[in-house]
Amino acid sequence: MLKESVINELQRIVGKENVLTSPEALKAYSYDGTTSWIREPDVVVFPTTTQQISDLMKLANAEKIPVTPRGGGTNVSGGSVPWLGGIVLCTTKMNKILKIDKENLTATVEPGVVLQDLTLALAKEGLFFPPDPQSFLGATIGGIIAENAGGPACVKYGVTKQYVLGLEVVLPTGEIVNLGGRTLKNVVGYDLLHIFISSEGTLGVITRAELKLNPIPPAKKTTMVVYADVAKAGEGVFRVLENGVIPDKIELLDNWVINRIEEMMPMGLPKDADAVLLFECDGIPEAVEKETEKIVDIVKKYGAVDVRIAKDMDEANRYWLARRAGFAAVFGKAKTVFAEDVTVPRGKIPDLINKCKELAKKYNVEIVVLGHAGDGNLHPAILTDVSNQEHYGRAVKAMDEIIEEAVALGGVLSGEHGIGLEKQKFLKRQLDPVVIDMMKKIKALFDPNNIMNPGKIWE
C-alpha cells in the first residue's frame, strides 16, 4: 500500500483523472498477454508529458516505489506485470505522432502510439515502419522498442533496433536525456541508445522516439510451398536464402496448426501437408516476379511437393490471415500453452524441428511448430493444462529440453519476446555469470534504488 501523501502527489503531477486506485482498476493492470504472471499494482498513472514522467520518477525514486512502465500490455513475457507492486506507469495517453518527415524518412512519435495507428498514418505518405510484431493492433511503440520486437518481416528488414535513430528517455532518477539523434550514422561516444532497446523497461521510461522508415515497396507476391516433411520445410528456408533470394517474410505452419486453422476458418490450406512455408517477396514488380520464379525453382529442387503462387491480393491475404490465426488456433485448443520463442541460426532449423518431434514422443505431449522460420525464430508451442499436474510436469520438461537444444545449436532462448518473468529461470543457461553481473552493474548505474521494473530479467 502506498501512503496517501504519495497518491496525492501523483494526482498533483498527472491530474486526478489520470490516477486510478480502485480495486477493479488495479486488477485490470495486473496482467499482460501471458497466462500465468499476475500481480496487482498499488496505483496506475497515465502521464501525458515527459515532464510529468520526470516528476513522477523523482517522487518514486525518493520514496523507493517500484515503477513498471506499460503501454498496450500485449507483451508475452510478463514484462509489464508490476511484479513488486507500486506504480504502473501507463503511456497509452501519450499517443501522438509528432512528425512524419518524408525528406529524411523518419517519424517522431510518443511512446503510446499503437503500431497499427502508425502504420495507417505512414501509409498515407507511402511509408512504413518495417518491424511487425504480430501484436501490432495493440502494441505501443514504447514497448516495441523496450522489447526490441520483431515479426515476420525481419528476414529482410531486421528488428526494431535497426529502426530507432534516437530516444528521449526519463531515467529512474528523473533526469530527461536524449540519446542517438536523427541521423543514420552516429558514432559519438558509447552507443547508449541501444542499451535502452530491449531493456524491457528496467532502465528508464521511453518518452519519445525518432524512427527510421522505408518507402512502401510497390509490389508484393506470396507463394505457398507444401511439404510432406516439416524438417524439409525447415531446410527450404535456408536453401532459398543461400541461393540468393531474400524474401521479406518466410513463415512456417505445421500440419497440426494447418488443420486447426482450417477448422476455425477454411482458407484453402492443404490439410494433408506436413508443413507449409509462406514466402512473400516485395520490391519493384519485375524483381518480385523474378524472385518468386527463383523461389519456386529452389524449393522444388529441395523437396517441396507442391507450390502455389497467389494469383491475386485476395488469395495472398487469405494465406496471411491464416498465418495470423495460427496462435489463436493453438491457444483455443489447450488450457495452458507454452509459446516458445527460441531462435536458432537458420541452418539449424531442421535440427530443432526434429528435436521437437522427438520430445513430443518422449514426453507424450503435443508440440506444434509455427513461426518466423525465415529468421530462425520458431515458436514451438506446447499444449498442456496447468491444473493437470502430471501433464504439466511433462510439458515443463519438454520445454526445458527445447531451450537446452536451441542454445546447444548456437541459438538463443528468446528471439523477440524478451525475458521478463517468463524466461528468467533459463537466463543462466544462456549467459555467462560475468555477463549477468555486468548487466546488473549497468542496471545499478542507471537505477541506484532498483525501482525501475524490478523483479525482471534475472532471478
Add this chain to the structure above:
Amino acid sequence: MEDLKELKKVEQHADQCMKCGFCSFFCPVYQEEKVETAVARGKNYLAKLAIKGEQKFTDELGEIIGKCLLCKRCVVNCPAKTQIDRVVVAARAEMVKNKGLGFVKNFAFRKVMANRKAFGNYVRLAKAFQWLLPKTEGNIRHLPDFLKALGQGRNIPEIAKTFLRDMVKPVYKPQDGKAPIMRVGFFMGCAVDFVYPELGMKFIDFMTKRGIEVVVPQEQSCCGAAIYFSGDFETGRMLADKNIEAFKDVDMIVTGCGTCSSTLKDYQKYLPDNPDQEKRYKDFEKKIKDSMEFIIDVMKVKPEELKLKKEFEGKTVTWHDPCHLIRYQNISAQPRAILKGLKGLKYVEMPNADLCCGMGGSFSVYHYDLTKKIAAKKMNGIKATGADIVVTACPGCMINLIDNVLQNKMPQKVYHLLELVE
C-alpha cells in the same frame, strides 16, 4: 448467497480470451478512454474473477461493465472468437440480481415499459410537456433515456401526435384484392410506434402493395433491448413470452428496426434459463426478419425496379451500418444493394461505415460525453463522403445521427431506408 447462474452459463466464452489485447484497437470506448477497464480484455478478466468469487459486484464493477456499447466490434475481430457480448450482458444480469436496477431504470423497465398501455400513457404525459423542449427533428427510442437525456444539450426527438398502435388495423389484406402470396406479422417497436408511426404505415403499405397480408397484433410489446441488455433478464423473459404469444399465429415476423429484429432473434442467445425456454426462443428466432433481409432475401425485390421518391432524385446517399444489423445479424449487403440499385440516387460508401454511432441504447444517456466523442468519428466519415443524405435502418442510430449532425451544423439529412422508396 450469490448463485452466479448467469455468469456461469457464459464461463466457457469468458475462458476463450487469451489476453492478446487486439480488442483495444476495435473498441470505440477504449479508443477514447485508453484504460484497460474500458476494453473487452479488462471486462472479461473482471468477469472471470467474479465467477471465481474474487471480485464482488461493486458499484465500480457496475460502472465498468456498464461502459460498453455492445457494438460487438471486438467480438467479430477477436482472434480467439471470444463472445464478450455474452459475458458483459451476463455480468450485468448478475449486477441486477445483486444490486437491483437504479431507480429510474427500475421504475421505467418494470412499471412502464413492460406495460404497453402504461408506456403509451406515459409517453403521452411527456408529450403534453413537449412545449418545454426546444423544437427539433428526429426520433425517440426509449422513454427513460428520453427523460434522462434532458438538460444535456441533446436534440430531443418529437413524439408523434398519434401513435402507430392507434392507427393500425389488426389485419391488412393485399391491395390488389388477390389471395395473399404470404402472411407476415408486423412488429412495431417503440420508436416506430411512438415517434415514427408513418414509417410503420409505410412498411405495411410497401408489403401489401406487393401481395403480402400483414397482421399487427395489438398485444405485442417492447422488444426488450434496453431491458435485457441492461441485465434485467426477469423483465426481458416476460417481454419475450409476451411477444412470442402475441405472434403465435404467424410464421414470419418483420420489423423496420434493426435493434428490434436483432433483439427478438437473440432471446435464444442471452435469455434462456431452461431447455423449454431455449426451444421456444429458438423457434421464435426463426420467424424474425429485419426489413432489409426481408425485402431482398424473402420478397426478392429487385432494387432497380423500386421507385425512388421524387424528393430524393439526384441526391448522393451514404449508408451507416447499425451494429445490430452488420454484426448481430450479418446484414450489410442488402441495404447497399437497394441503395446502389435505386435509379436516380448516387451511392457513396462512407469510410468506416461499420463504426458504431455511439448510441448504445441507454449508454448514451449515462455517458453522453463519450457518445459525442465516438459520434464525432462517425461524423468525420459522413463528411468525407460529401453525401446529401445518410441512410440507415435503425431508429436508435437515427436519433444519435440526427443529434450529432445538428450539433456539428452539418447539412446532411438522416433517413430510414424505407422512407426513400415509393
